[in-house]
Amino acid sequence: MNLPISLPTLPNIPGLPPIPLPVLPPPFDVLIEFMQTSEFMEFAVELSLKLLVFPGLAFIMLYAMLAVWGERKLHARIHLRIGPYHVGPIFGLFQLVADGIKLLGKEIVTPERSHKFFYHLAPVLIMSLSMITLAFIPFFPVGPGEYWTIYYSEYSLLIILALFSLRPFIMIMAGWASNNKYTMMGAMRAAFQLLAYEVPLMLSMASVVILAGSFDLAKIVESQANMWFIVPCFLGFIVFFISTMAEICRRPLDIIVAEQEIVFGPWTEYTGMEYGLIMMSEYVDVAIASFLTSILFLGGWHGPGLHPLVWLLIKMGILSMFFMIGRSTWPRLRIDQLLDAGWRKLIPLALVQVFIAIVLVYVLKVIVV
Template identity: 50%
Template structure:
């Protein structure tokens, strides 16, 4: 079957179903949603979710309860909506977001190779291509719902995502130039002695900000601005369709955190954790990977408690006039200084 041996097949199942596939990404979403609610509640001087789940006053199972509630709800399609596109888009959003996870290597495989569902030397390029499909989904969903708020929100999303993809691609260019590879695993290996956050700090800042805009997190949640366009392009979705939109959002967060970890924070590299390392060196790598992901996630979440929302013209202005020049400067610096530090990363 598929030209795989029995052991390889089992391994593939583990990868797809457990880590880094379905179970991990769903668990990540649930934990992040819970953490976001509790953490923001603390910033707001509130208590946050309280009663659901074990451990008193933690509300640990609140996201699961919310998800179950959403699944139970009736799916309502507006009578004037384009039914096919309207029903398709949430599924497509969740599918595409989940698809990116298949190309991200999470650790070194003990038997050689990488712990990744589908290995390709062009993994970074594939993820970028998937990223460019997001505005299409938002515009499609916003248009299909046939609601004025949805349409305005979708158009805002299209503007914002198109403007902020360019700095992302440009700041990735610095790394691709340095490592001469689109292979995420290769990029991690290049950082075995020094991380790219030190060699390319401007690129890191640019990509962090641009990724927050890409994820529509505050202060860049303009397409979803409650006070202006109610909820932007997913306004009309209810029940399980809304749940899919939410899941896609947090899958995207998972992909983004993984991507930044790999590109700038050295992926799974880190000193061996004694206890985990004894069981398997891979576990130690996964530990470091998840820790770095957590740091990025907390930074992204924190924006919601600290900033008011920007206006669309301010956002586009800062995208075109600040982030893109900064990313280009980073490329120029990379080109100018590469000869000194290229040996450091083994090129």
């Protein structure tokens, strides 16, 4: 039984007796005792590294900056242009620093007839949702059954899928709170698009879960030690990639924020750092989509020679390029074409992939779960 512990007394004052601090009742006494152990210090240092360095704040900021710069350079190369080159010693690398400073100096404008509380809450929620989603992704093993992740869960894939399903609600809230016809049209498009593509997204994930026998992303990666799941689940990979592109609103599936039609969709009215948060969340979503695609279909951190994290980052970088390249190569689909592709083409393909996975595991027993 843990008895209450006394904290050290206050420093002695000449002429006065020592003044002891009050005795803490349970469970605070146990908490204070635990905070004085070496295990707590190791936990605190590791958690700080994860939150502040990788996959936390420093990684998010660095990836967002490099992704924006890389996307602009990529589109410039496709268009036979140079892209940003004025700011920075080479290749305009500091252009994003200049853009960030510019956004910091911009005024945050609140529309007069907007629902102000929800209007300012939406950018915070959309960025927080992206960061929380990143917390459940395992990045590399650190020991038997242990992985470098902010929060490890055996149901990490289900949790991420649930977090994905919250995105349309935040977009609808932003569109409604802005009290603008363009933002409301974008919000309605978000509801239609994300609902249409969540079903094939779930079905493509289901085929991977059948092959791995687990909702744990780390176990899914370990199941691909001998063969990547893109081999038996090629149809599922195609469906997942397209559905994820729709979920993160990348061209040609970005009807939610079609600039030529509805300015910037549900985010039209936002300025300053609120706009910066929205843009940063979009690139964090690209990173999440790339990590998930690599983990589910491309073996995650498996690869010869290099550190597991290096392999995962290489795969993530290549996939990020493919998510971004559509902006310069494909025309945007109309909303009827987009919904038709989701409901009438991707869902049947995903169902075929689920059937193939069931046959491989339970009938032919080619893959042992």
